[in-house]
Amino acid sequence: xxxxxxxxxxxxxxxxxxxxxxxxxxxxxxxxxxxxxxxxxxxxxxxxxxxxxxxxxxxxxxxxxxxxxxxxxxxxxxxxxxxxxxxxxxxxxxxxxxxxxxxxxxxxxxxxxxxxxxxxxxxxxxxxxxxxxxxxxxxxxxxxxxxxxxxxxxxxxxxxxxxxxxxxxxxxxxxxxxxxxxxxxxxxxxxxxxxxxxxxxxxxxxxxxxxxxxxxxxxxxxxxxxxxxxxxxxxxxxxxxxxxxxxxxxxxxxxxxxxxxxxxxxxxxxxxxxxxxxxxxxxxxxxxxxxxxxxxxxxxxxxxxxxxxxxxxxxxxxxxxxxxxxxxxxxxxxxxxxxxxxxxxxxxxxxxxxxxxxxxxxxxxxxxxxxxxxxxxxxxxxxxxxxxxx
Numbered sequence: 001x002x003x004x005x006x007x008x009x010x011x012x013x014x015x016x017x018x019x020x021x022x023x024x025x026x027x028x029x030x031x032x033x034x035x036x037x038x039x040x041x042x043x044x045x046x047x048x049x050x051x052x053x054x055x056x057x058x059x060x061x062x063x064x065x066x067x068x069x070x071x072x073x074x075x076x077x078x079x080x081x082x083x084x085x086x087x088x089x090x091x092x093x094x095x096x097x098x099x100x101x102x103x104x105x106x107x108x109x110x111x112x113x114x115x116x117x118x119x120x121x122x123x124x125x126x127x128x129x130x131x132x133x134x135x136x137x138x139x140x141x142x143x144x145x146x147x148x149x150x151x152x153x154x155x156x157x158x159x160x161x162x163x164x165x166x167x168x169x170x171x172x173x174x175x176x177x178x179x180x181x182x183x184x185x186x187x188x189x190x191x192x193x194x195x196x197x198x199x200x201x202x203x204x205x206x207x208x209x210x211x212x213x214x215x216x217x218x219x220x221x222x223x224x225x226x227x228x229x230x231x232x233x234x235x236x237x238x239x240x241x242x243x244x245x246x247x248x249x250x251x252x253x254x255x256x257x258x259x260x261x262x263x264x265x266x267x268x269x270x271x272x273x274x275x276x277x278x279x280x281x282x283x284x285x286x287x288x289x290x291x292x293x294x295x296x297x298x299x300x301x302x303x304x305x306x307x308x309x310x311x312x313x314x315x316x317x318x319x320x321x322x323x324x325x326x327x328x329x330x331x332x333x334x335x336x337x338x339x340x341x342x343x344x345x346x347x348x349x350x351x352x353x354x355x356x357x358x359x360x361x362x363x364x365x366x367x368x369x370x371x372x373x374x375x376x377x378x379x380x381x382x383x384x385x386x387x388x389x390x
Contacts, residue, residue: 034089038074046099052110053174060173069136076132076173077121115177122166130165137165148318149372153365171333181333186229186264198269201262204252205270212298213270219345223300225273228330231337232267244359275300275341277389300389305344307376307383316381323362328388340388347385351378 036042044050057063062071079085104110125132139159144152154168170176202213205224209215213225224232238244239253252258258266277300317326320339325331328340339347353359355370 034085037089037092038072038078040072043073048099048104048106048110052107056174062173071136071173075135079128079131080135111178115179118170118174118177118180122170125166126164133165133169148315149369150319150366153369157365176331176333181335186233186268190265190268194265195269195272198265198267201258201266202269205266208248210297212275213273214275214298214300215343215346217301217343219343219347219349222346223275223342224270225275225300226341227271227338228332229264229267229271230332231330231335232270233263234335236263236267277301300341302341302343302386302389305379305382305386307379307381309380309383309387312380312382312384315377316384320381328385339385342385344382344386347382348378 044054078088098104104113142155144155208221209224215221215223236253239246239249240255275298323331323334323336324339330336330338350359351370354361355367357367
């Protein structure tokens with residue numbers, strides 16, 4: 001009897017050890033497989049990701065930066081804690097289904113659903129208080145005194161207001177989806193006749209801004225040609241409401257002189273103008289001095305602004321590029337206007353108005369941020385912007 005019991009206990013122990021080893025093996029295989037799906041190589045193994053968001057990611061600071069610390073897809077999109085990670089992987093099965101059914105198997109299909117997909121990701125980050133961002137970034141370790149003027153001010157305020165990273169940092173690793181932040185496309189549906197009418201309306205504007213919307217060489221009047229039409233229309237509405245004060249605009253920026261449809265049409269017309277930066281070569285056989293002179297009026301010629309260009313580029317990338325773009329050509333989704341190709345003296349005057357609170361930059365509180373810049377720093381940024389197109 002004792003022998004039987006001993007044999008039974010030995011068998012039970014062997015069975016337990018066997019299942020323990022099987023459990024460890026299963027755990028190892030399962031966990032290894034799950035971790036394999038977190039690699040950058042796995043994430044871009046399908047052409048839908050490799051040909052779209054991966055290309056954008058390579059242009060971001062998360063891919064390449066001065067410190068050489070790289071954040072891959074899983075660092076931003078997959079929780080570190082095991083249980084939450086498992087839940088995220090289960091949810092990802094829906095993404096596999098969409099991949100199998102070809103829901104986003106072309107760039108066109110992907111772009112069509114991109115705003116919706118991005119909205120789900122942003123909401124998830126909002127709900128988790130940007131948990132994955134905080135794996136690398138934390139307020140406690142953040143030395144705001146080492147940051148740029150805008151970043152330091154916004155981060156300090158976000159800490160006091162319980163803000164979270166995704167409130168401001170949408171589109172930091174990928175382009176913002178088309179349609180984000182846009183209420184409408186005012187140029188949509190306009191005919192050739194509409195633009196011809198816009199050219200007629202612009203004859204009133206041309207007295208100050210030039211026949212081609214090129215602005216004045218002395219920077220008294222800004223360049224309008226080629227700017228985002230929604231931004232142009234918004235500024236006209238601000239002039240109408242007197243939210244933005246400008247005495248020369250008073251007689252023209254009224255609902256009677258420039259009603260809503262006319263605002264839309266002239267903004268679209270001005271946005272459609274492409275200004276050359278150099279005159280075409282002279283055709284000696286067919287040279288016409290008058291036509292040459294007339295053509296020269298449409299050439300955009302931004303004089304080099306005095307300042308340290310290299311230092312200005314560093315300042316621009318730290319302070320301005322997040323909204324106005326690395327190339328200074330603005331960001332429609334953020335309603336951030338083009339700065340490159342704008343007259344430097346005009347830009348300098350707007351900075352002074354921001355400082356005095358005479359014009360609102362993004363928030364009223366931004367006036368204090370602009371006051372924190374030394375005049376030399378502003379000049380250096382303008383020097384860089386003045387040679388962007390060179």
